[in-house]
Amino acid sequence: MGNILDGKALAQEACKGIKARVEALRNIGVVPTLAVILVGEDPASQLYVRSKGKKAAELGIDARQYTFDAGLSQDALLSKIDELNQDPGVHGILVQLPLPAHLDTGSVLERILPEKDVDGFHLYNAGALLTGRPGFLPCTPKGIVHLVKSTGVEIAGKRCVVVGRSNIVGKPVALLMLREDATVTICHSRSQDLGSITREADILISAVGRAKLITADMVKPGAVVIDVGQVRLEGKWQGDVDYAPVLEKAAYITPVPGGVGPMTIAMLMENTVEAAEAASRNA
Ligand code: NAP
Numbered sequence: 335m336g337n338i339l340d341g342k343a344l345a346q347e348a349c350k351g352i353k354a355r356v357e358a359l360r361n362i363g364v365v366p367t368l369a370v371i372l373v374g375e376d377p378a379s380q381l382y383v384r385s386k387g388k389k390a391a392e393l394g395i396d397a398r399q400y401t402f403d404a405g406l407s408q409d410a411l412l413s414k415i416d417e418l419n420q421d422p423g424v425h426g427i428l429v430q431l432p433l434p435a436h437l438d439t440g441s442v443l444e445r446i447l448p449e450k451d452v453d454g455f456h457l458y459n460a461g462a463l464l465t466g467r468p469g470f471l472p473c474t475p476k477g478i479v480h481l482v483k484s485t486g487v488e489i490a491g492k493r494c495v496v497v498g499r500s501n502i503v504g505k506p507v508a509l510l511m512l513r514e515d516a517t518v519t520i521c522h523s524r525s526q527d528l529g530s531i532t533r534e535a536d537i538l539i540s541a542v543g544r545a546k547l548i549t550a551d552m553v554k555p556g557a558v559v560i561d562v563g564q565v566r567l568e569g570k571w572q573g574d575v576d577y578a579p580v581l582e583k584a585a586y587i588t589p590v591p592g593g594v595g596p597m598t599i600a601m602l603m604e605n606t607v608e609a610a611e612a613a614s615r616n617a
Contacts, residue, residue, distance in 0.1 A: 336587050337587075338581070338588075341595065342592050344600075345597050348600045349393060349600055365395075366396065366609075367395070368606045369426065369428070370399050370428050372401045372402070373430070373433055375403075408436075408437055408441075412445050415442070425606060426450055427446045427447075428453050452470055452609055453473060454605065455502065463506055463509050463510070464509060470605050473602045473605065474503050474598045481560060482560065487537070491517070493536050493537070494508075494535060495518075495519045497532065507539055519535075537558045538557050541562035545563070545567055547574045547575075548575040549579070550580050557583075558586045559584045561577075
């Protein structure tokens with residue numbers, strides 16, 4: 335029987351340090367401030383935005399929410415971002431994804447100043463990650479690395495398999511694991527015989543969004559299994575991993591909910607504090 339990697343507890347621990355940094359900033363008159371833009375009424379996006387606002391309030395970060403109806407024009411959204419870019423009181427800007435289909439997500443994300451891009455999705459920050467330069471790391475991949483490190487399992491030299499190649503999870507987490515000296519393989523919807531690849535993984539990270547895609551026979555005994563998937567099925571959140579049988583086989587596994595999700599929010603808070611610290615140094 336494996337160990338459950340408690341993302342909630344790890345996030346709480348991380349938040350203690352983040353709160354101390356917020357207090358240090360407040361003591362010099364800087365209130366770390368995050369602007370969150372929500373376009374439309376997607377219930378999942380509304381829930382994520384609420385969770386981020388709640389966590390920010392707990393830590394003393396000012397989270398300002400800007401909500402627009404789904405018909406918002408591209409120009410109006412870009413003007414809002416320009417205004418927030420120019421506001422020295424705003425340290426981080428987050429546009430909740432997905433945006434309605436008529437909006438061009440790429441150009442919206444690239445309008446955010448890289449130094450306020452606390453989600454780490456701007457091309458500059460993506461390039462910084464690729465080339466090993468300083469920049470904001472995307473929150474979910476950053477949280478995943480913390481989760482893996484919390485096991486105490488050495489990453490260097492291990493086989494890491496990432497299932498999923500999105501720009502926000504799969505690709506960046508693969509790069510981060512490479513930075514940690516793992517030997518990394520990335521799988522996707524066209525990969526053949528997925529199980530033969532995942533069975534080689536000492537560290538298996540699944541970021542697909544398909545319930546029970548990863549079954550116990552696809553997991554190496556003693557592996558660290560990180561389940562990023564979040565699917566709403568029959569009124570319950572489920573991950574990509576067939577949890578109970580894989581828990582029997584793996585050394586560590588993240589639950590859904592309560593694994594990657596809380597760490598993602600904690601890392602967003604950390605990035606916001608980093609942005610505020612950098613702005614106060616440069617003021
Ligand atoms: P995405 O953009 O839809 O990407 C999914 C990836 O999975 C794609 O690369 C796709 O391959 C691959 N895929 C689809 N079917 C597959 C299959 N049968 N075998 C292997 N690979 C397959 O999703 P995402 O934004 O990365 O998110 C992935 C999941 O993580 C979602 O459930 C999302 O809700 C969750 N998530 C959770 C958090 C959190 O904080 N907990 C944060 C972000 C995302 P192709 O590229 O070939 O299409």
